[in-house]
Amino acid sequence: MVHPQAYQWPEKDFSRVPYSVFVDPEIFTIEQERIFHGPVWSYACLEAEIANPGDFLTTYIGDTPVVVVRADDRSLHAFVNRCAHRGTLLVRSTHGNARDFTCVYHHWCYDQRGKLIGIPFLRGLKGKGGMPPEFKLGDHSLRTLRTAAYRGVVFVTFRDDTESLHDYLDSPMRRYLDDIFAKPIEIIGYVRQRIPCNWKLYYENLLDDYHGVLLHKFLVTFGLSRATQKGGSEMDRRARHRIVYVIPSEEDTVGTQQGYAETTLLDEGLYLRDPSINEYREEMNDRRAVLLCAFFPNLLVQRLSNTLATRQIRPRSAKEYELYWTFFGYADDDPAMQLLRKKQINLVGPGGLVSMEDGEAGRLLQLGINGDFADAHSILAMGGRGEIPLVGHDLLTESSVRGFWRYWCDLTGIGPQTGISAPGGVHRAAAAE
Ligand code: FES
Ligand SMILES: [Fe+2]
Structure with a gap:
């Protein structure tokens, strides 16, 4: 096997990622030392x-x-x-x-x-x-x-010199945690699943809005998330954490018919015998029925309709990770809301009407790249290349996945190095320009 430092990253803007980083056990070992035991929370x-x-x-x-x-x-x-x-x-x-x-x-x-x-x-x-x-x-x-x-969410770091948690989270992420954890919460329950693929394929999935409006037939068919709805994203200054939201009520319905006309995704003949699983009860006055906040390296905080959860990534080996789901509600939820949250848990988790496909997509990815990958790589160009925009205004983008890779490369010392991700790096890079 080639030494990890020699893996080919054909583009410096992280729009090409060598498949070897998802397969090589040596990369997994390096990640334990430089990421999970490194200067991160x-x-x-x-x-x-x-x-x-x-x-x-x-x-x-x-x-x-x-x-x-x-x-x-x-x-x-x-x-x-x-x-x-x-x-x-x-x-x-x-x-x-x-x-x-x-x-x-x-x-x-x-x-x-x-x-x-x-x-x-x-x-x-x-x-x-x-x-x-x-x-x-x-x-x-x-x-x-x-x-x-921060706001009742517990983080740990192995390093004494890791910046403060406050700085690590940065302002957009803190703002969303302020909203989601504004009230005391109550744990509803847990689900765990083991998925036969590299943990980074899942982290990419969390940042990849492009797949969300195509892979998930349930989301598209029942209108929880479509490319034709209003949505957007925001990252911290170093593009390592990311929030994405969708506002289904702001939808161009004619555009939806046209946009999905060529696909089999929007099947208006399909219906739910009990449509109440799709009832979205507004609770934060933001009309964001989908709100996903990804925190490097191992957390997603989600609101999908009224399902609130954290998802924790536990890497097990180069080719396997485990996902811990923790579902919660608010201590002051009324009985109807308690019931709605429990019902909507069926959207996610291992057999979830939406999340099941993400596990399967990961499995298929790993199967596809396990073999001869010497100089093969994936393509991350949807939404443009070059500079990584920190704020996005549509869902057809993979830019935030490139942000993940920029930080991963800076931490591991593998691939193109920008130094932007280091503490103070944003300012150092700006000064150098
Ligand atoms: S007491 Fe723990 S290993 Fe001996
Ligand atoms: Fe997904």
């Missing part, structure tokens, strides 16, 4: 999931197991879920409540902050065995991560 959970002192949950950041805990003083902590003795997975349940954590293997015990507080037979038994005198409990804490929350 990864999504870990919602504060509402660990609302009480002692609540914890287990998750993965990249392929590293992590525990997130709310300590008795209500502060948030995160540590690698790996016993400091011999490396056993320390916490085995998905969530719970605990004052401390004891490893199943030799019973080393850690407090809620990951500090080692006790080991059996530390001084041996009847003068035999025991740890050497210089062994100090304080030297063997768990590997901790920096933890920060």
